[in-house]
Amino acid sequence: MPTDHGDRLRPRKRFGQHFLHDREVIARIVESVRVGSEETLVEIGPGRGALTTSLLARCRLLHLVELDRDLARILDESYGDESRVTIHQQDVLTFDFRAIVPLLGGSLVLVGNLPYNIASILLIRLLTVVDCIDRAVFMLQREVAQRLAAAPGSRDYGRLTVMIGRVCNVESLFNVDATSFSPVPQVESTVIRLTPRPHPIGPVIDEQAFSELVRTAFSQRRKTVRNALKHYQPENAFAICGIDPQVRPEMLSAEDFANLTAVLSDSPAACRTGFPEDVR
Structure with missing residues (x-):
């Protein structure tokens, strides 16, 4: 003992x-x-x-x-x-x-x-x-x-x-x-x-894509989500998810980020696979 x-x-x-x-x-x-x-x-x-x-x-x-x-x-x-x-x-x-x-x-x-x-x-x-x-x-x-x-x-x-x-x-x-x-x-x-939780909040999504999206958004948290996530070409996704592109990242819930990930992942034109060096 x-x-x-x-x-x-x-x-x-x-x-x-x-x-x-x-x-x-x-x-x-x-x-x-x-x-x-x-x-x-x-x-x-x-x-x-x-x-x-x-x-x-x-x-x-x-x-x-x-x-x-x-x-x-x-x-x-x-x-x-x-x-x-x-x-x-x-x-x-x-x-x-x-x-x-x-x-x-x-x-x-x-x-x-x-x-x-x-x-x-x-x-x-x-x-x-x-x-x-x-x-x-x-x-x-x-x-x-x-x-x-x-x-x-x-x-x-x-x-x-x-x-x-x-x-x-x-x-x-x-x-x-x-x-x-x-x-x-x-x-x-x-x-x-x-x-x-029994199931994660929001739709079933690619976890790596979700992680990268959230990291990118909060690495530039003083910007609007439109500017913080401009690399994703996200305008259509904002509209589909009902997200105001003028708010800052800290205004988005976990479900908002999950919904964005789902929509961007379904839209090749809106979701690019590369990431700029300053957001890794």
Whole structure:
């Protein structure tokens, strides 16, 4: 079982490490996961194992994905003899979630205190395996959580909002004070729950085309959508979708972007395959 390793495990700045130590917050996160006794969890960035023991007591199998070699070794010392625990010393951005699904016969439940420096990248990357996920409870930098839950037209609304919101229901659960971590970060945190929707918002579309359209629009968010998306020759598509070409990208909903993608994909004259260098 876990042991106290104290100063042996000093946080590494390059990994964006801030270790959670507040027992009340730990308990609230674990309760928010709503773990079933037959479920398999993937804990991302378990660090010193603040959540791990409580999660293991509630689930069937637990996969720990930890990049830091020293932390992975400590986790192995603590949980290596547990037959229900598998430790993966690996970057979660390259972790193959699908590889463990066939062993389970069901979907994955994800949980973790995501490193601030990779949170947005990881969330976008998880879209490629969202069909394998039942739900996810993450602690994020509050700024990222606000972007996920933002409404169209607000300052925080952007690419991340559209990409995640189209396929997942986003719940902001509770805020976490910076003093709950060691070392104390310079930002506040929020715990969220993501639950994949039965079907993505809008029509069935090419996911890569949708991603490129949204990225292009928000890379020029101060322009009107007519100018931001002029590369697509989108005038007919705007009319078909009932979109005012004079509004800015942040005024468009996820469904608007999905409808635009569908119409542009059906119109060779309106959808070009190349992308200018400045919007990649």
